[in-house]
Amino acid sequence: MIGIVDYGRGNLRSVEKALEKVGFEATIMASPTELNLVNGLILPGVGAFADAMQALRQGGWIEPLIRFARSGRPFLGICLGMQILFEVGEEHGEHAGLGLLAGRVVKFPPGRKVPHMGWNSLQLEQPSYLLEGIPNESYFYFVHSYYAEPGEKRDVAATSDYGVVFPAVVSKDNVWGAQFHPEKSSPWGLKLLTNFGKWVNENAALSGH
Template sequence: MIGIVDYGRGNLRSVEKALAKLNFPAKIMTEPEELKAVQGIILPGVGAFADAMAALKEKSWIEPLRQYAASGRPFLGICLGMQVLFAIGEEHGEHQGLALLPGRVVRFSEGRKVPHMGWNTMHQERPSLLLKGIPEEAFFYFVHSYYAVPDDPEVVAGSCDYGVRFPALVGRDNVWGAQFHPEKSSPWGLTLLENFGRWVSENDCVSSY
């Protein structure tokens, strides 16, 4: 079972429908206690970094999400859900993230239309099980004004150009994030979600709660 974290800042239904299309059981979770019953989670997100972290704090998700990541079970952040995996976000001031990956989230510089919205090709920087079956320079759908700057370049598995080279797919161990919306990036976005779903299905980690 894949859990989709509901903290009031995500496209929950579109993610749920994409997983259903791929025949992976999923549930929208409204309480942190529900993390105990799922083998993998997706953290979606739209909007501002500070608002997302405030909502996660208000609904008591922050420490349970950190504990879930530490348990070794598959964890995928999408768009803003990817950005809050990092330590610091610079949107409307400096704000603490989940700090599951080292680095900052910064705004695109002047000279390009912001937000970066639409389709872009992704260059694969290193192998990832999430990229299985996805060709080099495949197109994905983006909507964002900020991008991650990891402290460790080794966490970048895929990147895109938009006036600057920015991470499109990041991760290490069991914690991964996609800056694009895989649920809106058919067919390759669905392939990535299918790879995640298979990973969850094969995952034999037990709850550490």
């Protein structure tokens, strides 16, 4: 079972439907007490960095999410949900993120339309389980005004180019992030969610989670 974190931000239904479409059961979780019931976790999100962190804090999610990540179970952040995996966000001042990945989230420099909205292609930087079977230059749907500047280059699995080259997929051990919306990126986004779902099941079988 894959849990989807409901903290009042993001189109949870789309993520749930997309997982169902590719054959995985998902549950929308309104409270962190349910975290021990799931084998994998998706943290979605739209809106502003500080708002999202504030909502997570109010819901009592911060510590449980960090513990979940440390438990070794697969954890995928989507869009803003990926950005808050990092240490610091620079949206409307400096704000602390979950700190599961080293780096900062910064605004696109002037000279382009913001938000970066639409379909952009991926450059695969490193082999990764999440991107298995997904060809280089595949297109995914993005909507964001900020992007991550990772502290560790090896955490970047794929990049995209919007005048600046930025991380589109990040990965560190069991923690993953996609800057785009896989649930809205038919057909390759569904492939990515399939990979995630399989990984959740394999991990659960191996570790007993």
